[in-house]
Amino acid sequence: MSVQRHIEDKLHVAFQPAHLSVTNESYMHAVPADAETHFKVVIVSGEFEGQRLVSRHRAVNQILADELAGPVHALALHTYTPEEWEQYYGQVPASPACLGGSRLG
Template structure:
C-alpha cells in the first residue's frame, strides 16, 4: 500500500468531515515518485476545545510509523468544522521548497 493511502486510512480514526492528503514530494529535492513530503488538511469535531499542539499530537500518534520511516515532512492544517467554515473552506498554500542547501 502506498504511503499516502496509509496516511488517509489511519486519519479516518479522527472521524474527519474533510480530509485531504497531498503528496508534495515533487516540490522538493527528492527522487521522482517519492512519498516523503505531505500536506494534510483535516477537519474534525474531535478537535473541538483542543489547542493546536494537542491536535498535532493526535495526528503524530496515529502516524508514528510513517513519521519514523518514509515520511520526512508533514504539514498539518487541522480545524474544527466551525474554524473551517470561518476560513471559507480554503486550504492554505504550501511554501516553495528552499532545497537541501537552504538557499
C-alpha cells in the same frame, strides 16, 4: 499500499473527519520522482473541539508515528474543527519551502 493511502486510512479511522485531504507534495522537493516523503494534510474533525493547535498536531503525529519514523520526511498539518472550517473554507495555507533533506545532484 502507498504511503499516502496509509495516511488517509489511519486518519479516517482515528478522527472520522468531515473533510480530509492528503496531498503528496514530494514533487516540490529534491527527491526521486516517485517519492512519498512530503505531505500536506487538511483535516476537519469534531475530535479537535476544545483542543489547542499543538494538541491537534500531536494527536495526528501520534497516529502517524510509524510513517514519520520511516518514509515521511515532512508533514504540513492544517487541523480544523467543523466551525473553523466553515469560517475559513477554501483558504488552506501553502506549505513552506523545504529547507533540508536530501539533494539530488
